Amino acid sequence: MTENLRPAVRLARRRFLTLTGAATAVAFGTNLPGTAIGSGGSGGLTGNPFTLGVASGDPLPDAVVIWTRLAPKPYEPLGGAPYKEVGVEWQVATDEHFRRVVRAGRATARPEFAHSVHVDVRGLEAGRHYWYRFRVDGYLSPTGRTRTAPAPGQQGGQLTLGVSSCQAWTDGYYTAQRHLANEDVDAVVFLGDYIYEFGISAAGGLRNVTTPVPSQFRTEADTLDRYRLQYALYKSDPDLQAAHQNAAWITTWDDHEVQDNYAAAVSKSNAPVEDFLVRRANAYRAYWEHLPLRGPAPQGPNYQLYRRFTFGRLAELSVLDTRQYRSDQASGDGWKVDSAARRDPARVLAGQQQTQWYLQGLNRSRTTWNVLANQVIMSRMDLDPTPADLYNMDAWDGYGAEQKVMLDGLAANRHRNPVVLTGDVHAGYALEMKRDFADPDSQTYGVEIVPTSFSSGGNGVPVSANGQKFLDGNPHLKFVDERRGYSVLRFDDSQLQVDCRMVPYVDKPGAPISTVRSFVVEAGNPGLEER
């Protein structure tokens, strides 16, 4: 009699666990992260699947995306997960001990998406911390912390953002990410080059690892399986995992998530467009799979990544994509003198649709600060300190006509306190955006903060020979430091404080972090005041 009843009871109990957070909390709370309990479930997993950590991102006032990927053997095909769907339970609580679980459910990890799990958790309260975790087959994930955006219209308050870019795994240890994990930031903004597509040698570049990087990493990433491998290596790093675990990330991509300096459908090697768009589709899909982005996932070579976040009445953050829609670089790319091609109005970087979306949003913004997450340098940046000019054809300077549209748009919104955040160059810069970059006395309408790279470029130096040329040739450039790190930006109603945080080396683990320079930007009075 008891035997006959069991399946029905089990079914009822499973349903109960799925639907009620409190009961699930009890079931979740009995084991440690990464350890298995009981006889295992039905997922068919052969080991701890949470080797790539957990993450959260794209916070809204009532929602946040939580992420993980099941990969018991992250460097093996399919991440060592079975070639089938696997159910994953998740919980969101208002405390790190999960005493008060407010949302819970069951998601499906599918091999078509590398067994990644993206849950857009809705119905949350604005402007507060939450903790989240996953469970499958008795394995419990690490606990992540996240935070929703403040309520729309919320006056005052503070917003703290950690900002960085460019984390070549082969260029050094993720010491900066480890330090960022210990900062009390409301969110992290990542400005592109989350991975690099290049093949990786056994020694792992500047990391010079003792356990050889497996042979399947030697080839350059091109197909979906290979891009997934690259993400698996990067996301295996415990310091990067810690940085994701501590705060929601808002990410955009630059070129290396697909290929060095690609432009829309034009590859570096001028591969047939048909082939390159397949590669781009593979790269975009792998990017979505490994970051805490909302669905739907990219299907094919196009994906709208540009989007906007609002933090009450304090700040709006617009996130650009300056790779997918751009014209090919002028004059064969690289650093070039001025040319008609550079200024050709038919050539675009963000593209007309995205530029209009951005400027219309800026014109309508009701927030004190208006922040732009951007990839390549937007201000004038002349590498030739003599009266002659030398511009980077891959940056906004290489797309002079659209650069002018953007800069004019920012200047017209000077009272909305534009702050441009930029990646790409593996250097910390702070720039004042001028009505006329050639005239230091002309009006400043905004600031551009380049918070350096997490690791790309290796140890770096405070100021290289080129860094000095930039300082000599660009009076609006107020700061150069070419070491690794990130910036912490603290916004409130009256000012923005920027702390440029750097580590002295990344070729060995354990470097300390320090603030090498601080600036204050007063609301209503654009410009950089050194503190």
Place this chain on the structure above:
Amino acid sequence: MRSRTLALIVAVVAGIATTGPAVADRSVQRGLTLSADVAQVAVTPVPCAKQGFELRFGNTGKTAVYADAFLEAATPLTLSRSLVSSYLPPGYTLKVRIDVNAPRGTAPGKYAISIKAGDQKLTLPVEVGEAPVDTTGNLARFVPVTASTEHLPNYPACGAVDGDRDSEHWGKTTGWNDSTRGNFPDWLQVTFDQPQTVGRVDLYTLNSKQYPAAKYGLKDWDVVAQVNGSWQAVAQVRGNMSGLTSSTFTPVTATAVRILTLASNEGLTYSRVVELEVYG
């Protein structure tokens, strides 16, 4: 009709279950195609041998798909990839290079690679030949080579032990260039199968018409040998300006030889080695 379909799926599942991953919960994709650019892959069982095939993975269906091709080679063959996953637009065929290698000592003879995708299966024969034998006394030939970093795909470490000393071939996988611009030291290493007596190392750095050694070649390096498990410097080269520098030293019994590069004549850029030769 329904039962026939079911039987077909079961049969396919059973066929795949023996080698590839379990597919029990997944419907089998149709309309995929698998082929190769060669009817048979010839394999020489030494490190760095450049050999393999081009996998052609197509979609004949009317809609775009994301598809997986699983590759498996008979032991002890190794493949550069055991899974190829890709977006495949309708009518598109993806072409992917697959390297096939076999360790030294692999018995010559016939082997096979099996490839599966959806309801398709391809078996590709492999012929493993005899390992070549070096007759010049150069101990760096046909042994494993590694480097701190490699500027892939055009400047692999394998290029520095391929028997090609010609700098005019630079940039075509016949020489090694590290991938960490501005960072020194870098290193390039050959590892012997058994301890060898080593008394001379010839290093050919980049020295072409376009890139003369005095401007682009290695300037300073140490020759380091692994003796009884520990590394010891056996020779130093400083201020080199020529394409070939031969270092002779009191012979040691080494299990590996490493070139520790310290400076380039170009300044803080790269280490460039066209060929590394090691003699007794």
